[in-house]
Amino acid sequence: MIHLLKSKKKSIALKKTIIRLLAFTLLTTTAVAQQRQPESPAPAPAPGNGAAQQPPAMPKAGPKPYKDVITAKAVTTKGLFIVHRVEDKLYFEIPDSLFNRDLLIISRLAKAGADMRSETSMAGYAGDILNQSVIRFEKGPNNKVFIRELSFNERSKDSASDMYRAVMNSNIQPISLALDIRAARKDSLTGVQHTVVELTDIVNGDNDLFFWGGVKGKLNIGGYQPDKSYLVYVRSYPINTEIRTVKTYTKQGAPAQNMFNGVLTTNTPAAKQVTVELNTSIVMLPQIPMQPRYSDDRVGYFSTSYIDFDANPQGVKRIFFAERWRLTPKKEDLEKYNRGELVEPEKPIVIYIDPETPAKWVPYLIQGINDWQVAFEKAGFKNAIIGKIAPTAEEDSTWSLEDARHSAIVYKPSAVPNASGPHIVDPRTGEVIETHINWYHNVMKLVHDWYFVQTAAVDTAARKMHFSDALMGQLIRFVSSHEVGHTLGLMHNFGSSSATPVEKLRDKKWVEANGHTASIMDYARFNYVAQPEDSITEAGLFPRIGDYDKWAIEWGYRLVPGAKDAAAEVPVLNKWTIAHANDKRYWFGNESDQEDPRSQNEDLGDNAMKAGEYGIKNLKRIMAHLVEWTKEENEGYENLQAMHVQVYQQYSRYVGHVLKNIGGRYETLKTVEQAGQVYEPVPADIQAEAMRFIQQQVFATPNWLLDKKILTLTGSYPMDIINTLQDNTFNRLISSQNFTKLLNNQLVFGKTYSLTDLFADLEKGVWGELDTRTPVDLYRRNLQRLYVERMTFYLTPAAATIPIKRSEYTAIIRAHLVKLRAKMQAALPAMQDTVTRYHLQDMISKIDNTLAVKQ
Template sequence: MTHSVKSNRQVLVVHKRIKQLIAVTFITVSGFAQQKQSEGSAATGGGGNAGAQPSPAVKAAPKAYKDIITAKAVSCTGLFIVHKVEDKIYFELPDSILNHDMLIISRLAKAGADMRSGSSMSGYAGDVLNESVVRFEKGPNNKLFIRDISYSERVKDTASDMYKAVMNSNIQPISLAFDIRATRKDSISGVQHTVIELTDIINGDNDLFFWGGSKGKFSVAGYQPDKSYLQYVKSFPINTEIRTVKTYMKVANNTANLFNGVLSTNTPAPKLVTVELNTSIVMLPEKPMQARYADDRVGYFSTSYTDFDANPQGVKRVSFAERWRLEPKKEDMQKYNRGELVEPVKPIVIYIDPETPAKWVPYLIQGINDWQVAFEKAGFKNAIIGKMAPTAAEDSTWSLEDARHSAIVYKPSAVPNASGPHIVDPRSGEVIETHINWYHNVMKLVHDWYFVQAAAVDTAARTMHFSDALMGQLIRFVSSHEVGHTLGLLHNFGSSSTTPVEKLRDKKWVEANGHTPSIMDYARFNYVAQPEDSISEKGLFPRIGEYDKWAIEWGYRLIPDVKTATEETPTLNKWIIARSADKRYWFGYERSEDDPRSQNEDLGDNAMKAGEYGIKNLKRIMTHLVEWTKEDNEGYDNLQNMHVQLFQQFNRYVGHVLKNIGGRYETFKSVEQPGPVYEAVPEAVQSEAMRFIHQNVFITPTWLLDKKILSYTGNYPMEIINALQDGAISKLLSSQTLSRLMNNESVNSKTYTALQFFNDLYKGVWSELETKAPIDVYRRNLQKLYIDRLSFYVKPPAGTTPLKSSEISAVGRAQLVMLRSKMRGALPVVQDTMTKYHLQDLIEKIDNTLSTK
């Protein structure tokens, strides 16, 4: 759900040397698996203390290996050979992994009880705290360094002068330095090994290995070493995992009240917070995956950098689409190129957290496996697999913290949401690992959505507790959506706009095709369907659609005989152009401010028609709201909540319509595609939108004000209507809307003009000035909002920034002058006392605004 969506992006990958590594064993504080080391030559001499601070003095030579890794050592082999010698921890690094890119990823393994607020989406087990690309390298004076690597600026040609210039301005910082404690030459492979001590790093509070910059988010500081300890280190073939328990002080307000662990004056008493942290050190692939350039016409998360090669007369910002590495087996490559489905060398496997309630596990797995049909379009079968995490009896080595494993992580949280982050190799955009966040209270979110959007047509939705079967299907849909994010897909907020509204009521068509071509849209359920349409859940629920299959094909299908991302680009462009004639393959960016086709929570190709159908269903639900929210021995909290949810749904329909006014369509194209990229929303559509607002917002929607419901909930009717109308007027008379109307008119005089807009607005807001009818309390409030907004543009309050556009001020002044004249003309014939008082008050407000004093 979370639009987000993209958080915590990095990577881990297979290194070719892992075939030489032995089976994984475990290291814990209480006991290490014993493993005898092969003997080899070792240098002799004194050694220094391990630590993070380099010494300027020349250190003595490392000690003999047997003097550091003594007979008391308990050791295991993986990415590093890790030794525990009494209370000391040593890493033994073969030279073969020096100067190779690695990731350090730190996560909350167990969160502190009081480290987050109740509404926070962060601070839960599994959350990523810090991500860094690093390299281990040898330095002078018997030192081994860790460099913090950035790929924000790149030059491909390492022999060019430009490469040297860029490198001279981008030296990578040395973040940590260690004394080399011993060396060893492996008697079998002949590879030289270097031993460093990490005791102080692991037992300390180092940002690179643990929090990074995340402490401030949770207001923790004042590390408590006496209340912190190492739990274990586990080493796997391509990664090493460190689990620590750490305790800090937490200040109620913010960490600004703590400086070097000392409390400032008047600071609230701190609390202690203890967390378990998991740190993964992961080898990135020696050869990065072949990248694929991102394209605005297909929605993928992207990894970006500045390329000094791409433009010989400047620089270019280059973005790689974020994708998992899927490759056919060598023996299947010819089949794949012929168009036959083949299994990938390494499928995408996503496990279900063992702590997940068992009854929801099958639905989460199905949500993952639903994507298999999309990968078949890219030439792969069984490319993505959801499965339950193995039990300890089935696999004692499996761990949720093992960075090789992807999972949906269950979080016992009141947060009504879910999110699909993933970890990415910044060199290529390759995704290999994800921890999808599954917050427990997402079930309330989907319940409330389905109730207000589908209860009019689905009897199963007319209750506060859905059946497990219905809730399971809702969970499945959310699972599919979040998995789509981990596969690299952005939200496609434009997808639902490609479906004609009337097709949403066509039972045969909508059940066959779905109400939106993309599950990555925020088009939850088919709220357009009417009871008489008899549409089943198949036509109400979202599903993997045509766009999703196309996007996976574009991102994952391999192109034969190409070796670089640049060589792929012409073919990929042709694919997009070939699909562009069919609107159902269109991608609408979620952050498009102007395009009314790209909105969340909307349906259909006409927001006004869809909204009218949606309102009909809301009115049906309103008449049964008391009955459908009732629970024995309970109060009216359910009724209160669902009345608010119903109002918010209505407000969404209004918002969908409002975006058409002053809007413009944004259709990304390459130069090979004809037609404009930007077009103003047609005049007829904007006029239709204004009529909708007049009929459903400016004419008071009294159907929202059911007296029986208000008597149970205590909600005030004027507050409900005022919130609705204030939102509409604020949007219509925003400087953004007015500026866009004027800008569109400057490009095309036949578009919907600012004067047409104000004429239509006058008819909707001020009709009583023409009919001389009494103005009720709701309309009086609406008209006050109108005057206040225009007055703001004509005479901004002291301390506010004046508008850059004098046109808006001029139009606002003209409207106020006209309205004052109309009000003065109406006053002599108005009979209603409150209407008279209201008009007199508004005239005085306008006089004050137009006054030069």
């Protein structure tokens, strides 16, 4: 689903580097603390000559006796911090062992405010992460405790080296908050020193570190109202402390522009109040960080990165750690694990289901989680990941969805048709600490529409607007598996489906045994290639955990025996990867690759043209029954219109898959130990095949999309449908980017599909009537007009703004237009259709005007 795209080379995802200078918060805290000190009486006049005397210095405020601060009225909770509530004041008692320890702060919306988001927003729902930071408590001078916010973006490991000292001198961590020490005590049993600080003003106030980060601005929230805000509770557990608050703010509506009597006015809605419930978790990070694993661009893991000043003795190097959960065998099972026996991990990955989730979908969500168990078996672990129903209050009164120790799929009553799988990471190592998968209610609309347009031709269960619970449950299961894959660290693998030969997608025995794609992390959705006569069941239509997924989990989670650090693992991991390099089912295709047609979303098979032709056959079958299959009693034709749009969009996807072949090149990443090229052009015959598909399916008007009965019931305009298709196609074909790719491929690879080949094929597909001397209908006239507009643009002064060298392809375009004009002039006398004659005369005039412009 939706997820943050990464660049082809795992674009640098810098962690937080902006220093938060919360001067206002610090000043406010200090002022309040000073006001609460008892006032000293005014000094008496000095004896003598009556001269004015300076008052004696005020006694410096400092810690009080422990019993005077933590009184008998204190309500105390023990855990990570010892938390005391004394009437309206909140104190944290910090043992010495927690000073200078790395702690993770995570803030979330526990309950969202009414009207705080738009209908299409993916932010502003209960369960949303607002902020995360790594902090340390440290003792400072003048009876202060400082909270520093840490950055791990630049590192040097050798603390004895000059480089380490240089890096440290340029990376002092910011002090984000300062707290007065109110009291101290030494534990009579352990002898450990405890320091008491007051957090009343911090928790009752509003600051970025503990609460919102930078999210407030995105939601237009500001104007904190402390009189309408309060602390709900603070609960402390062995490794975390949870703070729950209610906070009220003003929210400014977005300005709207209106035209009235020819005057454009801007209307800014009045500000509203919005109240939210926030949960802030303070979690102790592992004292011994997990051993990280260096990322490999040939295996798709999200990564945490930093600049290393030691790795390259003559420069710097950015290091990427794969984001993974910590899985280790129990000590007593380590020998079994090393022998290759399956063992249970010391701490499995447990993902709960939000208690607010509709009960009928819970089993399918759990199945989607547990589906990954088979992949972890490849890494040597059984029962490594477990989906569970959240405990009730009677079963566990301390369990909370917002507790950072718990991972969950969070159900969100949202109109957004989507889901996403974010996770919280220890920035020191890439260790995944926990996940809150976002499950938006309307994702069911999304999967319904996909399944309808991709399989209704072959699956009778898909031929309706409301699926059975059993079918919808299986669709939910597939989405659940996909999102869980993201939380395990896996990126989208848009190249996986290209490993499956198109004809295998119609082979019932093969596809039901192997699946239509090798990875559930692809955007392959459903098997739209299967034809009715193939009799393929859901087993061959649905995605599943595939060969790539099992391999990726093995690469990320299998321990490397004897490797004491990440560097020692690299040679072993490289050998593993090379061993799978010749099997396409283990290939990773990055989602951000703009040139490799093997890496595409929503596509299937190893040949986009063949797959698209099969898909279009099925869309034509669906169009023939669309009125019938979208009909619901006592309803209008909104369903028909919506699904007609879905059919068009699915058809457009097939066209897009084909277009990426033209001017494309393959990228197969390798290390120096591997033979062969990294980059290769898409073979010329495949690019020519792609152009034939475009000629047959796009340039030849797809009238099957323009069913007159449907158009009369929905009111859709046929010209809008076809014009959009034509425009999108030429955006890809006739573009400076595509011209440049074709020219560069020819320079690097020699004989391949060229720019002149492209223009020749375009002429053949767009201007066929000039050879047959037949009338040009309206759709084709629009196509030809758009073609001339696009081509002539590159010979106008306006095209000079394109920041590339134009000389080569502009010369080819000029020659092409001269030739095309001559063909029009030769065909014009034989054209009997009046409108066609007018059209050609207009096109000749436009070309004449363009060619007459001095460059």
